């Protein structure tokens with residue numbers, strides 16, 4: 704398991720491209736017939752991909768967790784970005800096409816991932832964070848999600864945020880999760896940018912053509928850096944860091960947060976004049 708230690712803003716300032724990518728970028732999350740996980744010390748978030756083909760893939764309690772089952776002390780949000788598939792949780796099968804988000808609570812014992820067709824495999828992206836209470840299992844559809852419309856054509860940032868695991872939609876201990884869809888012709892996400900020192904965030908960029916790249920901006924607002932991100936790669940964003948991007952073509956992203964406070968709108972916006 705790839706383990707990412709937390710880096711301070713001070714050490715991040717001195718990073719070159721390789722160190723920035725090694726610490727903050729996650730490539731290769733979607734390997735055929737494998738479950739691939741990254742354990743980040745940012746709010747102990749596990750970022751993972753599962754790509755089942757002919758046979759289902761089981762969620763194994765990795766040694767790092769020292770628990771009998773993966774979700775004994777954790778909760779999880781799952782979104783499928785590939786072909787049709789299903790998740791089986793404690794004997795119940797949840798069909799997942801691409802527009803749903805499955806919330807699995809602490810205490811769920813057996814979890815497995817399956818594809819409908821091995822030739823068009825499902826690609827399950829999941830985020831798991833520590834939990835202290837068992838809430839309800841929920842399969843959330845796009846209709847269940849809160850839809851937030853933001854941005855303007857003049858600012859090249861028209862986008863819709865679908866909030867799935869969010870206090871108004873689905874109970875969770877600390878996980879908040881959803882999808883942001885960028886309108887055709889718009890390029891910017893999360894601009895004007897913000898920080899939220901109370902919680903860290905993870906972005907998975909997806910739905911991109913092979914040669915499209917997102918320039919993802921990160922770092923202390925007065926010492927910004929960037930990561931060049933390709934399709935189906937994810938970034939870690941510490942609470943002190945801005946997180947915002949501009950794409951060279953169409954893209955969307957799955958965001959998730961964990962830490963103190965689940966209020967989505969509790970952001971510390973950065974004045975444009977202070978960005979460096």
Ligand SMILES: O=C(O)C(=O)C[C@H](O)C(=O)CO
Pocket residue numbers: 853862864883892893894899904946958967970
């Ligand atoms: O485009 C946006 O704006 C977002 O998607 C915002 C992120 O979800 C975020 O940073 C929430 O804190």
Ligand SMILES: [Zn+2]
Pocket residue numbers: 897898899904946970
């Ligand atoms: Zn944010």
